[in-house]
Structure formats: structure tokens, C-alpha cells
Amino acid sequence: xxxxxxxxxxxxxxxxxxxxxxxxxxxxxxxxxxxxxxxxxxxxxxxxxxxxxxxxxxxxxxxxxxxxxxxxxxxxxxxxxxxxxxxxxxxxxxxxxxxxxxxxxxxxxxxxxxxxxxxxxxxxxxxxxxxxxxxxxxxxxxxxxxxxxxxxxxxxxxxxxxxxxxxxxxxxxxxxxxxxxxxxxxxxxxxxxxxxxxxxxxxxxxxxxxxxxxxxxxxxxxxxxxxxxxxxxxxxxxxxxxxxxxxxxxxxxxxxxxxxxxxxxxxxxxxxxxxxxxxxxxxxxxxxxxxxxxxxxxxxxxxxxxxxxxxxxxxxxxxxxxxxxxxxxxxxxxxxxxxxxxxxxxxxxxxxxxxxxxxxxxxxxxxxxxxxxxxxxxxxxxxxxxxxxxxxxxxxxxxxxxxxxxxxxxxxxxxxxxxxxxxxxxxxxxxxxxxxxxxxxxxxxxxxxx
Numbered sequence: 001x002x003x004x005x006x007x008x009x010x011x012x013x014x015x016x017x018x019x020x021x022x023x024x025x026x027x028x029x030x031x032x033x034x035x036x037x038x039x040x041x042x043x044x045x046x047x048x049x050x051x052x053x054x055x056x057x058x059x060x061x062x063x064x065x066x067x068x069x070x071x072x073x074x075x076x077x078x079x080x081x082x083x084x085x086x087x088x089x090x091x092x093x094x095x096x097x098x099x100x101x102x103x104x105x106x107x108x109x110x111x112x113x114x115x116x117x118x119x120x121x122x123x124x125x126x127x128x129x130x131x132x133x134x135x136x137x138x139x140x141x142x143x144x145x146x147x148x149x150x151x152x153x154x155x156x157x158x159x160x161x162x163x164x165x166x167x168x169x170x171x172x173x174x175x176x177x178x179x180x181x182x183x184x185x186x187x188x189x190x191x192x193x194x195x196x197x198x199x200x201x202x203x204x205x206x207x208x209x210x211x212x213x214x215x216x217x218x219x220x221x222x223x224x225x226x227x228x229x230x231x232x233x234x235x236x237x238x239x240x241x242x243x244x245x246x247x248x249x250x251x252x253x254x255x256x257x258x259x260x261x262x263x264x265x266x267x268x269x270x271x272x273x274x275x276x277x278x279x280x281x282x283x284x285x286x287x288x289x290x291x292x293x294x295x296x297x298x299x300x301x302x303x304x305x306x307x308x309x310x311x312x313x314x315x316x317x318x319x320x321x322x323x324x325x326x327x328x329x330x331x332x333x334x335x336x337x338x339x340x341x342x343x344x345x346x347x348x349x350x351x352x353x354x355x356x357x358x359x360x361x362x363x364x365x366x367x368x369x370x371x372x373x374x375x376x377x378x379x380x381x382x383x384x385x386x387x388x389x390x391x392x393x394x395x396x397x398x399x400x401x402x403x404x405x406x407x408x409x410x411x412x413x414x415x416x417x418x419x420x421x422x423x424x425x426x427x428x429x430x431x432x433x434x435x436x437x438x439x440x441x442x443x444x445x446x447x448x449x450x
Contacts, residue, residue: 007384007419008269008391008432009410010055010095011048011402013041016070018059019308021397022301025070029399035075042088044396051406052420054431055093055124057217057237057393058082062102063134065312067304079111086119093428095124095217095235100157101150102130102139106200109161112214113206121210121427124235125161126217127228129154131336133311144334151224153197158216158232160198162437163191165213167203169442189441211427212436222338230256230263234434236270237393241365246272246388269432273393275367278404282371289370292398303358309336309343320355324348373408380409381418 015035017024025032034040045056058078078096085094094115098108116123129150136144145153172187191202218233220226229236230253238253240246249272254265277292279285303320307313313331324347332340347357369379383389396402413419425431 004417005384005390006433007380007413008271009051009053009419010057010093010271010391010393011044011053011396012057012059012273012393013044013396014059014071015040015075017397018069018071018395019305020069020302021071022069022298022305023295024397026295027398033074035071038076038081038084041076041081041085044399044402045085045089045092047399047402047406048396049089049092051410052423053092054391055095055428056082056085057095057124057126058097059126060097061132061135062099062130062138063132063312065134067307067312069305079115082123083115083118086115086122089122091122091423091426091431093122093124093215093431094119095126095215095428097126097128099128099130099135100154101128101145102135105157105160105198106164106202106204109164109204110206112161113165113204113209116209116211116214117206119209121429123209123211124215124217124428126219126237127154127158127232128219129225132308133335146334147222147224147337149197151220151228154228155231156195156197160191160193160195160200162213163193163440164200164202164204165206165208166439166441167191167205168207169439169445170208173207187441208439209427210436211429212439215428215432215434225338226253226256227260229253230268231261233268234429235432236268238270238272240272240388242368243383243386243388246383247386250387250389267434269390269434271391271393272389273395274369275395275397276376276401276405276409277367277370278373278376278401278408279370280372282375285370285372285375286366288401289367299358302361306358306361307331309340311335315354315358318354320358321353324352324354324357373404373412376405376409377412377416380413381416384418 014021031037031040048056058081060078061072064072082094082096112123112125133144167189169187172184174181174184188203191200193200215234216232217235217237218229219237220228236253238249240249250270253270254268257263257268258265277285277289279288303315306315310328310332313328318325326344326348329340329344369376414421429436
């Protein structure tokens with residue numbers, strides 16, 4: 001870890017518009033095909049790199065309906081996209097979402113390891129178990145895995161991937177032309193993994209990168225999700241509406257890491273997702289925020305999108321002014337159940353109709369990070385110093401607004417000494433202040449010399 005604690009920043013591009021942003025694509029600065037337009041992604045990644053951001057984070061899902069947001073309907077596969085971005089950037093971290101529910105461990109470990117080598121050690125993996133239950137049908141399954149199975153698979157999967165990335169010790173390839181010796185076979189290791197969910201022989205036909213393997217990110221908020229993050233996560237993506245909520249999550253995830261899993265809590269970097277709006281004045285920024293909200297959060301779009309946590313259950317079939325249909329919760333049992341359960345419980349506690357429940361989800365919650373550049377910087381520092389987070393994932397929505405973050409907010413953070421003025425590492429672990437893991441076979445050799 002660096003001696004002086006520094007804020008970490010991630011940029012999350014949503015192309016033509018993600019959840020709650022169905023009309024983002026109407027911004028004339030955003031190409032209508034932005035979510036599949038590599039030139040647009042390159043421009044945004046280079047802008048984030050100019051701002052010395054730690055990383056660009058590409059979200060993903062693999063099940064859609066006509067009600068899905070524009071960005072979800074038509075977007076590039078994350079690891080393919082990030083491999084292209086790796087050739088057009090030089091320092092910024094490249095983090096992509098990939099599911100442990102519907103990928104072969106060997107194949108995904110190889111793809112992620114390849115991104116790590118292509119980028120010279122800038123790759124990160126956002127580990128998800130897939131909440132969209134409909135995805136199962138795209139992979140030949142009649143139903144999605146239950147919660148326990150999803151998280152059991154994920155835990156074993158991550159450890160398996162890490163073992164595969166250690167297939168070669170760092171000096172396994174002498175590549176000595178004089179002797180004709182390309183490989184030291186004693187430093188190639190067969191895995192022979194046989195676990196509860198997976199059986200993989202190995203070794204992986206890929207050497208380790210400069211950072212020893214992709215950084216593991218995790219974003220689950222259920223009890224199982226928090227345990228997964230605390231046990232294997234190095235970067236933790238989350239959401240917190242205010243400082244007390246952020247502090248509660250921050251303390252919980254780091255305490256779990258230390259007390260349940262024997263980890264150094266400083267080796268987990270907590271980065272809640274936030275919306276930032278910058279104006280010439282605080283008043284102007286609030287006006288921009290309100291205008292964006294009025295345009296993006298129509299009731300019709302909110303009703304159609306409401307079913308996602310419930311396995312994309314169709315809520316348009318119900319009487320909007322009848323009591324909330326609590327029986328719909330059953331459809332969320334193998335989807336985003338924590339979120340669906342919370343929505344249902346709130347509706348029952350308040351005696352809401354379906355209309356009222358939908359209105360509550362689309363209700364205009366003012367972001368804390370709205371105002372002049374100085375106001376936004378103050379708020380970022382306040383959260384950071386309160387230990388509500390270690391940094392932030394900033395939603396990249398309107399390009400003009402993101403340029404103001406880079407050109408106006410970042411310099412204030414730099415002047416205050418809480419954000420880098422230049423990159424001091426070539427790989428993502430270095431940006432995040434995380435140690436490079438020692439190859440397990442090298443460590444075993446050192447502990448038990450022949």
C-alpha cells in the first residue's frame with residue numbers, strides 16, 4: 001500500500017443508456033450505435049486515462065427483453081471490447097464483467113489471462129453469478145441455479161482461475177537460444193483440480209502477466225455475495241445512498257475479510273457507484289440533474305424495467321392501482337432476489353399499490369455529488385475521509401459532463417493531495433495499491449527447498 005491513502009476512480013460507460021437511462025442516447029454527443037461503436041469507447045477510455053483514472057469498468061448481462069435499456073439491447077462483449085481498448089490506451093485498468101454461472105473455467109481463465117498480457121498487466125475481472133435468470137435458457141438450461149449453487153460455484157471458480165494463472169512460474173521460460181532451451185519443464189504445473197462443481201486438469205497454456213493475474217472485483221450485496229467479496233474480492237463494487245450506509249458496508253466487508261477469511265482488509269478496495277453532475281454553480285448543476293431525471297425516468301419505462309429483479313416478470317399485466325402483487329416475488333428467487341425481496345417488503349410495509357411501488361423505484365433521489373467542481377470535490381473527499389469508501393465508480397453518461405469531471409474536479413483532488421497527478425505504476429494492482437501475488441509454486445519451492 002502507498003504511504004498516503006489516495007482516492008481511486010473508475011469510469012463506467014453506459015453507451016446509449018443503462019437502467020434508468022432509456023433516453024440517454026438522445027444526447028447529440030452520443031452516437032446512436034455508441035454501445036457497439038469502438039471509436040466511441042476508445043474516446044471515452046482515453047479521456048478517463050487523461051484524468052488518471054484507475055480503471056474503466058464494462059458491465060454486462062446476457063439476457064434481454066424488449067423492455068431492456070438501450071445499452072443492454074445491443075452491446076459489445078466485455079473482454080473483446082477491453083482487448084481492443086488495451087491497444088489504444090497505455091495505463092488505465094481494464095475491468096470487465098464475466099459470469100461464473102455460464103462460462104467454462106479454463107476458457108474464461110485463458111481469455112482473462114490473455115487480456116492481462118495484451119494490456120501488460122491492466123486486466124480486472126468483475127465476478128458475477130448472473131442475476132438475470134433468463135440467461136439460463138441461452139445456455140441450454142431449463143432454470144437458473146439457486147443462490148447457494150451460484151455462490152458455491154463462484155467461490156470455487158475464482159480459486160480455480162487463480163490456480164490456472166499460476167500454471168507457470170515466472171521464470172519458466174528461459175528462451176535460451178544458445179542452448180535451445182525454451183521451457184524449464186519443472187516450472188510448468190498440472191493442476192488436476194477436482195472440486196464440488198468443476199474438474200480441470202490444466203495447465204493453462206499462458207504465462208502470468210506483470211501483475212501476476214487479473215484483479216478480482218465483486219459486487220454482490222446478499223449475505224452470500226458479501227462473503228464472496230470478502231473471501232476473494234480485491235476490488236468491491238457497491239452502492240450506498242449516503243455516508244452512514246457507505247460506512248456500514250465498508251466496515252462489514254472489511255471486517256468479514258479480516259475475521260472470517262484471515263485477509264488484510266487493506267487489500268480490498270471499496271468503490272461505490274455514483275452519479276456526478278458538474279455545473280458552473282451548485283444551482284445550475286441541480287437544474288441539469290433535474291432535467292436529466294425528468295427526461296430519463298418516465299413511468300412507462302420504469303414499469304417495463306420494474307420486472308428485472310423479479311426474473312423479468314411482466315408487471316404490465318396487473319392493475320396498477322390494486323395492492324402490490326407480492327406473489328410475484330417467487331419469480332425473483334433465482335434472479336436478483338435480494339433486490340426483489342427488498343422491493344416487496346417495502347411495498348407490504350407501506351401498503352403500496354403497484355403504481356406506488358413503481359413510483360418509489362423511479363423516485364428522484366438527488367445525488368450527493370452534484371454541484372460546482374469544488375462542491376463535487378468536497379463531497380468526494382468527505383466520503384473518502386469518513387471511510388465510507390476507498391474510491392468511486394463514476395457513471396459515464398453525458399460526455400460533456402464527464403469532460404468537466406476530468407478537467408475541473410480531478411485537478412482539485414490533485415491539488416488537495418488525495419489523487420495522483422500521474423500514474424506511478426504500469427499495472428492495475430499498482431494503481432489500486434494492491435500487492436502482486438507470489439506464484440503459489442514459487443512460494444512452495446521457497447518454503448521447501450530441495
